[in-house]
Amino acid sequence: MKRFRFPGGTAVVTGAASGIGAALAAELASRGMRLVLLDRDAAGLARVHSGLSDVDVTTHVVDLSDAAAISAVAQRVPDVRLLVNNAGVALAGRFDEVTLEEFDWLIAVNFRAVVHLTHALLPALKAEPxxxxxxxxxxxxxxxxxxxxxxxxxxxxxxxxxxxxxxxLTRDAVGVSVVHPGGIRTRIAANARVGSGVDRAELVAGLRRIDRLLRMPPERAAQIIARGVERRNPRILIGADARLLDLASRAWPRRVP
Incomplete structure (x- = not known):
């Protein structure tokens, strides 16, 4: 498969109001792409949009846990060369500390939204060389x-x-990449929903530990993703922590969490 061509194409990016999504929007804009940005954070989307001068940008405020809302937005996207399912949320707590409703909420945003949006935009992806x-x-x-x-x-x-x-999708000549970021300096952990049964003192201590591991700026992560897409890499590991733990999990599966 030939290298991915950015200039002139349309990129749809979810979770674009902050973190990796916002950084990726700027990176793709610098490579000549038109942007369709999705997030539930209207103010964050507006800030990202205002920072992208001389770029064709469309924003949609949408709750990605709402399948009907995803379908409605997808119908307003006529063509897509790049779809980035980036949006994600976190939930603090062990399985016995969260309710099934809390668990299902996370699955709806982190997984079902990926399935729904990909299904809705797949015909457009297949139609775009x-x-x-x-x-x-x-x-x-x-x-x-x-x-x-x-x-x-x-x-x-x-x-x-x-x-x-x-x-x-090999026969349709659609490239596919899965991204595994390590410790990226975003606010996903700080903004995590807290399970109903979580001890608050344990939560504070856990957030402090996590914060120390979040080192790479999202702008660097966006550059790595864009380079991986350009090269059609099937897996994009971001950071030494991701690369080392990926290797360790395969070499010593019983010793790695």
């Missing part, structure tokens, strides 16, 4: 530590879904 599909999994789509049952379940699901699609 040289198109590419990206899903953002996680370091916790490679390993599954305790306290991350809901999040890991969603990100392993994203990984499996994407790897199956890669094989299915």
């Amino acid at each position: 040289g198109s590419h599909l990206v899903t953002v999994s996680s370091l916790f789509g490679l390993i599954a530590p305790g306290g991350q049952a809901a999040y890991s379940a969603s990100k392993f699901a994203v990984r499996g879904f994407t790897e199956a699609l890669r094989r299915e």
Whole structure:
């Protein structure tokens, strides 16, 4: 498959109001793409939009846990060369500390929204020569530590879904990449929903530990993703932590969380 061509194409990016999504919007704009940006954060989307001068940008405020809203937005996107399913949320707490409603909410945003939007835009991707599909999994789509049952379940699901699609879409010449970011300096952990049964003192201590691991700026992560898309890399590992844990999980599966 030839390298991905950015100039002149339309990129749809979810979770574009902050973090990796916002950084990726700027990176793709610098490479000459038109942008369709989705997020539930209207103010954040407006800030991102205002920072993109001389770029063709359309924004949609949408709750990605709402399948009907996803379908409505997809109908307003006439052509797509690049779809980036980046939006994600976190849920603090062990499985026995969260309710099933909280668990289902996370699955709806992190996995079902990926399925729904990809299904809705797949005809457009197939119709666009040289198109590419990206899903953002996680370091916790490679390993599954305790306290991350809901999040890991969603990100392993994203990984499996994407790897199956890669094989299915080969005959349609649609490139497919799954991204596994390590410690990226975003606010997903700080903004995490807290399980109903979580001890608050444990939560504060856990957030402090996580914060120390979030080192890479999202702008650097966006550059790595764009380079991986250009090269049609099937897996894009971001950061030394992701690369080392991926290797360790395969070499010593019983010793890695």
